[in-house]
Amino acid sequence: MAVPGSPQRIPSGERVKARVLESEDMSRALRRIAHEILEHNKGIADVILIGIHTRGVPLAERLGREIEEIEGQMPQVGAIDVSFYRDDIGIRRPKEIAPTELPFDVSGKTVVLVDDVLFTGRTIRAAIDALVDFGRPDTIQLAVLMDRGHREIPIRADYVGKNIPTSANEQVRVHLAEIDGSDEVVILEGQA
Amino acid sequence: MIKHLLSIDQLVPDQIDLIMRTADSLREVGTRTIKKVPALRGRTVCNLFFEPSTRTRISFELAAKRLSADVVTFTADARTSVSKGESFRDTAQTLQAMGVDAIVIRHSSSGAPVLLSKWVDASVINAGDGLHEHPTQALLDLYSIRERFGSFEGLRVGIVGDVVHSRVARSNVKALAKMGAIVTLVGPPTLMPPAVETWGVEVTTDLDEVLPKLDVAYLLRVQTERMNEKLFPTAREYAALWGLDRRRVAMMKPEGLIMHPGPMNRGVEIASEVADLERSIITNQVTNGISVRSALLYLMLGDTTGSDEDPEEDIDG
Numbered sequence: 485m486a487v488p489g490s491p492q493r494i495p496s497g498e499r500v501k502a503r504v505l506e507s508e509d510m511s512r513a514l515r516r517i518a519h520e521i522l523e524h525n526k527g528i529a530d531v532i533l534i535g536i537h538t539r540g541v542p543l544a545e546r547l548g549r550e551i552e553e554i555e556g557q558m559p560q561v562g563a564i565d566v567s568f569y570r571d572d573i574g575i576r577r578p579k580e581i582a583p584t585e586l587p588f589d590v591s592g593k594t595v596v597l598v599d600d601v602l603f604t605g606r607t608i609r610a611a612i613d614a615l616v617d618f619g620r621p622d623t624i625q626l627a628v629l630m631d632r633g634h635r636e637i638p639i640r641a642d643y644v645g646k647n648i649p650t651s652a653n654e655q656v657r658v659h660l661a662e663i664d665g666s667d668e669v670v671i672l673e674g675q676a
Numbered sequence: 677m678i679k680h681l682l683s684i685d686q687l688v689p690d691q692i693d694l695i696m697r698t699a700d701s702l703r704e705v706g707t708r709t710i711k712k713v714p715a716l717r718g719r720t721v722c723n724l725f726f727e728p729s730t731r732t733r734i735s736f737e738l739a740a741k742r743l744s745a746d747v748v749t750f751t752a753d754a755r756t757s758v759s760k761g762e763s764f765r766d767t768a769q770t771l772q773a774m775g776v777d778a779i780v781i782r783h784s785s786s787g788a789p790v791l792l793s794k795w796v797d798a799s800v801i802n803a804g805d806g807l808h809e810h811p812t813q814a815l816l817d818l819y820s821i822r823e824r825f826g827s828f829e830g831l832r833v834g835i836v837g838d839v840v841h842s843r844v845a846r847s848n849v850k851a852l853a854k855m856g857a858i859v860t861l862v863g864p865p866t867l868m869p870p871a872v873e874t875w876g877v878e879v880t881t882d883l884d885e886v887l888p889k890l891d892v893a894y895l896l897r898v899q900t901e902r903m904n905e906k907l908f909p910t911a912r913e914y915a916a917l918w919g920l921d922r923r924r925v926a927m928m929k930p931e932g933l934i935m936h937p938g939p940m941n942r943g944v945e946i947a948s949e950v951a952d953l954e955r956s957i958i959t960n961q962v963t964n965g966i967s968v969r970s971a972l973l974y975l976m977l978g979d980t981t982g983s984d985e986d987p988e989e990d991i992d993g
Contacts, residue, residue: 565701568713568743573978580694581701617710 491664504648504656505669510629513645514543517627518550520643521596528555530622531594534562536611537582539600542662543629547598562586564597566610584614591619596643600658602628605639630669632656677975680793680800684811684850692855696819698971699964705742706967715974716745722776722798723749724767726758726783731938731962732803732813736780739969745977748776764788768795777977781805799976804843812972813937814847816965818855820957821892823964824933828855834886836862836918837896837945838907840869844937845896849877860886863896863918866907883918887927894935895920895945911944921947925955933957 505513525531528551535544541563552558563585567578597611612624627643632650646669650656653674661667677694678686687695705713721740723733733749740747750771752758757767771779778799781789786806793800804810818828825831833852839845839861852859853876860878861868872879880886887893898914908914915921920934928934934946934956942948950956 567701568705568715568974570715573715574980577979578975581698583701583704585704613714617708617713 491659499673501654501671501673503668503670504630505646505667507661507667510645510667510669513629514546515550517643517645518547518554521547521625521627522551522554524625524642525594528557528559530592531596532560532562532588532590532621533596533598534564534586534590534611534615536597536599536607537563537565538580539658539660539663540598541582542660543600544596544598547596547627560588562588564611564614566607566614569610569613571606571610586618589619590615590621593621594623594625595621596625596627598627600629600660601656602626602631602639602641602644603634603656604636606636608639609637629658630656677979679976680789681811681972681976682789682793682800682802683809684814684847684854687811687851687854689854692815692818692851695815695968695971695975696822698975699819699967702742702970702974703964703967705970706963712742712744714744716740716743716977719745719777719977720775721745721747721778721780721973722771723747723751723803724771724779724781724792725750725803726752726781726788727804729782729804731965732782735962735965736801736803736812736969738966740778740973742966742970743974745777745973764791765795768792772796772798778973801972801976806843807841807846808843809847810843810937811847811851812965812969813844814851815972816961816968817848817894817935817937818851819964819968820935820961821857821933823960824931824957825891828852828857831857831891832860832889833857833892833894834860834862834883834890835894835896836883836920838867838899838902839863839872839896840867841899841902842896848894849875853877860890862886864908864914883924884927887924888929890928890932892933892935893920893928897937897939898941898944900941900944911941915944915947919943919945919947920950922950925950925953928955931955935961938962 533544533548535541544561548559548561565582565584567581608626625642628641629645631641631644631647634652655672657670657672659666659668705711723736725733737747776798780801780803781792782803783805786808788805789800789802802809802811835845849859862880862883868879936946936958940946940951942951
């Protein structure tokens with residue numbers, strides 16, 4: 485599956501406050517999440533991983549490969565773009581759109597949505613709306629690499645790589661080798 | 677993104693690329709069981725058609741509905757306020773008072789969309805004005821070419837026929853040139869615009885000579901209503917000199933495409949059996965029109981920030 489998106493630059497006027505995950509930490513976290521998904525769902529029968537564009541997509545593929553290593557079988561992996569379902573259309577400039585690729589039926593399946601950072605929860609709300617346009621999954625679960633708090637709607641993750649306390653004006657940037665050239669997670673200090 | 681789309685001149689190549697990529701996503705929406713997303717829920721798009729049109733009006737209607745916008749249609753036929761003598765300006769003010777978010781206008785006078793854009797708060801999209809432009813047709817044509825060739829750089833496109841009366845040709849020449857394609861206009865001298873040498877394109881009367889070099893043969897509709905203007909002798913003579921028939925298709929590159937903005941006059945600018953060839957992508961153009969117009973509506977109405985900067989990446993998780 486093609487991974488669109490351009491490497492993230494660290495904007496001027498913002499400085500890196502902390503590096504919270506290095507490459508090996510990220511691999512370990514993903515491996516643990518893969519185990520948790522298997523444990524929770526008692527295997528991968530009927531489990532589908534769906535990455536949320538942009539950085540959820542390579543993360544879903546990595547989780548799929550981790551699961552394959554454990555179970556010897558690769559779960560189906562898809563990609564979903566939530567742009568057309570956001571609640572800030574017309575308020576905020578739209579992000580680049582990437583095509584949704586769900587070449588399978590989601591009805592009756594256990595769908596694990598995968599994203600890089602869980603923040604306000606609004607992206608996940610949009611992703612659930614997008615997903616149910618394709619069918620009626622039995623269960624929808626959520627896996628995120630980072631949970632930074634500050635929820636604005638009642639959404640929680642089932643699988644979390646790392647919880648990090650942040651203040652609202654900070655930014656959490658996940659860099660992935662597939663898009664950004666290397667794996668790391670940094671906290672950027674916003675302008676005061 | 678721009679607020680109004682009045683002419684291809686307003687767009688830079690990056691914006692055209694963005695429209696194409698957004699259309700890719702909307703094409704995917706068109707393949708779903710539920711061919712609809714909630715992006716423009718609660719917005720109203722008004723189709724304001726002072727000239728008869730079927731395909732463009734329906735295409736815009738489906739494009740808006742794919743985004744969940746509401747659509748109202750105003751056609752200036754026998755039973756509307758226009759037939760009662762309402763002025764263009766009053767029609768505009770009425771629509772303004774009704775609070776529509778976008779107006780898609782087709783008008784026989786060049787410049788009508790520009791005028792309208794000065795009177796209303798809504799976004800105005802030019803769906804064909806007089807002999808001036810038909811920018812969304814050019815964008816869907818670009819999209820259809822990109823679908824087959826991937827890019828435009830160095831592609832040779834021949835636009836054949838009645839260029840002088842064609843807003844489709846005007847918009848396409850600009851759009852193709854912007855994206856790096858090489859355009860040749862082909863047709864009788866009576867159907868070439870005055871000062872065509874200032875357009876920066878090649879011009880010829882000899883279709884047989886250019887055909888083997890073309891990647892795309894874009895045939896314009898012969899406007900049969902112009903027959904009595906004596907710009908060419910007969911439809912048969914036109915077909916013999918500039919119509920695309922089997923013999924001429926055989927001269928084209930094997931991967932060369934045939935395009936037409938519709939509606940076609942089979943047997944005049946295009947032979948009937950040629951219109952149905954695999955390389956003739958005329959129905960793809962129609963299908964793509966919905967995705968491209970959806971993309972435009974989404975980008976124009978979905979971005980009211982007026983900013984040209986890149987969106988912040990980490991807006992939310």
